[in-house]
Amino acid sequence: MPLVWAALWRNRRESVLTLLALTVAFALFGTMLTLNAAYQQAIEDTRMDRLIIACAFDCGAVPLGYREQLAQIPGVIAVGAQSWLGGYVADERHPIMVMFVDEGMRAAWPELPLSPADWRVLHANPSGVFLSRQAAARYGVRPGDELPVTTYLGSSRADGNPAWYLTVLGFVPDPPAWKSGFAAPRLEPMIVGSLSYHENTIQLGERGLVNLMRVAVDRPENARAVCREIEARFTNATPALYCVPARDDAEETADANINMRQISLGIGAAGLFMILFLCANGVAEAVRERLPEFGALKAMGYGDSRIAALVVLEAALPIVLAALIGGALARAADALVGHLADAGVINMPDVHASIASFAWALAAALLIALLSAVAPLYRLRHMDVAAVMAGR
Amino acid sequence: MSELRQIASVSLIGIGSLRERLGTALVIVLGMACVVGVLSSMLSLTAGLTRAYLRPEDATRVVVWNGANHFDQARSLHPDAVETILGAPGIAKGPDGAPLADPEFLMRLLSMEGFAAGSLQLEGVGAAGIALRPDFRMVAGHVFRAGTRELVVGVGAARKLGLGVGSEVRMRDGMWPIVGVFSCGGDIIESYLVGDALTVMAARRRAGFAQMIVQLVDAKAFPEFQRWLTENPALSLSAERKTDYDLRTAGANTAFFTRMTYVIGAIMALGALFGIVKIMYGVVRARTREIGTLRAIGFGATPVVVSVLAEAALLGAIGSLLGAAIAWLIFDGRDMWVWGAFKLHVSPALWLLGLAWALTTSLLGGLFPALRAGRLPPSVALRVQ
Numbered sequence: 138m139p140l141v142w143a144a145l146w147r148n149r150r151e152s153v154l155t156l157l158a159l160t161v162a163f164a165l166f167g168t169m170l171t172l173n174a175a176y177q178q179a180i181e182d183t184r185m186d187r188l189i190i191a192c193a194f195d196c197g198a199v200p201l202g203y204r205e206q207l208a209q210i211p212g213v214i215a216v217g218a219q220s221w222l223g224g225y226v227a228d229e230r231h232p233i234m235v236m237f238v239d240e241g242m243r244a245a246w247p248e249l250p251l252s253p254a255d256w257r258v259l260h261a262n263p264s265g266v267f268l269s270r271q272a273a274a275r276y277g278v279r280p281g282d283e284l285p286v287t288t289y290l291g292s293s294r295a296d297g298n299p300a301w302y303l304t305v306l307g308f309v310p311d312p313p314a315w316k317s318g319f320a321a322p323r324l325e326p327m328i329v330g331s332l333s334y335h336e337n338t339i340q341l342g343e344r345g346l347v348n349l350m351r352v353a354v355d356r357p358e359n360a361r362a363v364c365r366e367i368e369a370r371f372t373n374a375t376p377a378l379y380c381v382p383a384r385d386d387a388e389e390t391a392d393a394n395i396n397m398r399q400i401s402l403g404i405g406a407a408g409l410f411m412i413l414f415l416c417a418n419g420v421a422e423a424v425r426e427r428l429p430e431f432g433a434l435k436a437m438g439y440g441d442s443r444i445a446a447l448v449v450l451e452a453a454l455p456i457v458l459a460a461l462i463g464g465a466l467a468r469a470a471d472a473l474v475g476h477l478a479d480a481g482v483i484n485m486p487d488v489h490a491s492i493a494s495f496a497w498a499l500a501a502a503l504l505i506a507l508l509s510a511v512a513p514l515y516r517l518r519h520m521d522v523a524a525v526m527a528g529r
Numbered sequence: 530m531s532e533l534r535q536i537a538s539v540s541l542i543g544i545g546s547l548r549e550r551l552g553t554a555l556v557i558v559l560g561m562a563c564v565v566g567v568l569s570s571m572l573s574l575t576a577g578l579t580r581a582y583l584r585p586e587d588a589t590r591v592v593v594w595n596g597a598n599h600f601d602q603a604r605s606l607h608p609d610a611v612e613t614i615l616g617a618p619g620i621a622k623g624p625d626g627a628p629l630a631d632p633e634f635l636m637r638l639l640s641m642e643g644f645a646a647g648s649l650q651l652e653g654v655g656a657a658g659i660a661l662r663p664d665f666r667m668v669a670g671h672v673f674r675a676g677t678r679e680l681v682v683g684v685g686a687a688r689k690l691g692l693g694v695g696s697e698v699r700m701r702d703g704m705w706p707i708v709g710v711f712s713c714g715g716d717i718i719e720s721y722l723v724g725d726a727l728t729v730m731a732a733r734r735r736a737g738f739a740q741m742i743v744q745l746v747d748a749k750a751f752p753e754f755q756r757w758l759t760e761n762p763a764l765s766l767s768a769e770r771k772t773d774y775d776l777r778t779a780g781a782n783t784a785f786f787t788r789m790t791y792v793i794g795a796i797m798a799l800g801a802l803f804g805i806v807k808i809m810y811g812v813v814r815a816r817t818r819e820i821g822t823l824r825a826i827g828f829g830a831t832p833v834v835v836s837v838l839a840e841a842a843l844l845g846a847i848g849s850l851l852g853a854a855i856a857w858l859i860f861d862g863r864d865m866w867v868w869g870a871f872k873l874h875v876s877p878a879l880w881l882l883g884l885a886w887a888l889t890t891s892l893l894g895g896l897f898p899a900l901r902a903g904r905l906p907p908s909v910a911l912r913v914q
Binding site for chain 2: 421473
């Protein structure tokens with residue numbers, strides 16, 4: 138150990154610089170693993186036993202009458218319907234999106250953060266809405282206030298008035314995976330209203346149609362089969378239905394656009410290559426400069442295995458230390474990763490570097506240390522001790 | 530010997546001895562290749578998407594929409610406003626003397642298996658919609674007929690979704706046949722289904738267009754055109770040059786990714802920077818006697834400093850070219866679908882960006898070792914074994 142320590146501190150400045158370079162590379166590697174895990178978590182957080190149903194191709198027009206037919210399909214335990222109202226508050230620079238849901242959502246989409254008491258209040262006040270805390274902060278409203286939503290041309294009320302006056306009933310928590318907005322990133326924070334009010338208020342020609350339905354199935358493993366059954370039953374209907382389990386939808390969305398899961402792994406691999414080049418060069422240089430020292434050790438009776446242990450330890454110590462510090466930095470940079478990923482293609486959960494990221498970083502560090510030591514060890518094994526000692 | 534000649538001589542000596550320091554030189558080259566390779570590969574997406582959105586003819590075009598709403602699906606431009614816009618000054622005329630302007634309707638379609646919801650766009654265009662796109666060519670079938678429930682599909686969407694002449698798209702009012710497949714010189718519209726605007730709007734039960742594309746007589750006509758629109762009290766319209774509009778739209782779609790790319794590129798460059806400092810200190814140590822000799826025979830400190838910087842910059846530049854070349858070989862021209870079909874593009878600007886990134890990192894990395902080399906007293910340097 139003293140020999141290893143002395144070798145590492147032979148040139149302090151260069152050792153520190155190597156450590157810094159390796160630490161930054163490992164911090165990047167850890168960050169990319171965290172990002173990858175966050176995308177994976179975002180997909181896994183969506184439930185397989187919740188189905189999303191919309192009309193195939195022409196979105197926005199699922200007949201409410203399908204609700205009962207869907208409920209009859211084996212495996213379906215609840216059906217809920219929802220529609221959106223897009224508009225703005227005050228002027229078009231302040232867009233707003235309100236989600237109107239029916240009572241069926243209590244069972245079909247229990248993740249919606251409305252308590253039984255909230256549902257009762259909503260039922261009793263159909264023109265009311267619940268706002269997530271983010272939405273409340275954005276629009277600066279209090280319970281009891283009126284929230285006037287002006288719709289764009291072509292989506293106004295039956296009475297021709299473009300303004301919808303919604304009463305703020307209260308605030309509900311922001312769903313953890315929706316911190317950037319509901320339905321999709323870059324949209325608005327969550328505002329929930331009653332579908333019955335929306336139905337009774339919109340133009341007559343638009344009534345009886347909703348944007349989508351959500352279905353809860355009895356078992357997650359049945360989800361795809363139930364979806365196939367739903368699509369088959371409605372294949373000749375107008376409109377036909379498109380059905381996808383919520384988790385499959387999240388996975389398709391994540392991978393069909395910018396595939397950050399693949400990209401993060403690619404960047405992590407590039408970071409590891411940088412570490413390998415730097416580490417391999419450092420070990421090779423250290424061995425080359427100290428050939429006489431190794432020659433002397435061999436002459437004193439150090440066997441190949443002890444010399445190998447010495448070189449591997451010299452390679453492994455800084456890289457393992459860098460992996461630990463880099464991993465800690467990646468964990469400290471959770472907020473940065475969360476911020477970077479937040480406006481991505483799917484709703485992201487809170488991002489945290491996991492123990493698994495540390496474990497992968499350590500495993501990669503050890504592997505790189507071993508790989509870096511291979512060529513120098515080969516050289517040491519085949520060196521001519523007498524020639525080296527003689528300075529030839 | 531002039532200082533410039535000294536710089537050239539010392540730099541050539543340093544670069545000439547690189548072969549003896551091949552391992553360390555390779556670390557800088559490969560490390561920088563990793564940095565620039567990642568940067569160029571990731572930014573090829575932004576460059577490709579921007580190229581698909583930005584067409585050469587867009588310089589003289591304007592997008593007009595109602596109010597300040599930037600979300601194209603939620604806009605509504607009343608047909609009466611369209612008529613008013615056609616009276617604005619500066620609009621180019623077609624061969625028939627009609628103003629070259631076209632109101633468009635945009636909607637998103639839910640998709641089929643294996644395709645993310647809401648990603649396929651249907652664009653309803655009017656009579657001038659095709660005339661406004663000089664690269665528009667039918668590659669199969671025929672163009673849709675006005676007033677009929679027919680669609681044509683762009684080659685990008687056709688490839689991605691397996692659609693072609695004879696396929697049908699289910700709309701709210703029944704099945705719409707696809708009667709043709711078109712190309713448009715790589716324009717993002719190749720990712721869309723296109724049909725007659727008024728017929729699509731009727732099927733969708735919408736009264737307003739999403740936006741209007743206007744061809745101006747030349748780019749200088751824009752300020753007057755915009756003033757005319759915005760000062761008209763009867764209208765509440767926004768107008769933007771199509772180049773600016775497209776840059777903003779494409780930029781918004783990839784903003785998070787571009788931001789992430791630069792952060793990652795900066796982190797990688799920081800790691801490479803430490804590596805380069807370490808390696809260049811090693812280089813100076815290895816060349817100590819040589820530097821001492823040069824100083825002893827009259828070479829100044831500046832040529833020595835510049836030679837070390839030149840070596841770092843050369844290695845960084847080689848690494849950047851290698852990284853960009855690898856990114857180009859692997860990614861350039863590769864089909865991609867991100868909110869539309871386009872090809873990844875490792876553009877000349879990305880090669881230059883990579884070079885600038887690498888040169889900055891290498892020069893910063895070489896700075897302290899170079900200064901140390903310049904300050905080495907010849908008497909000390911010559912005694913080093």
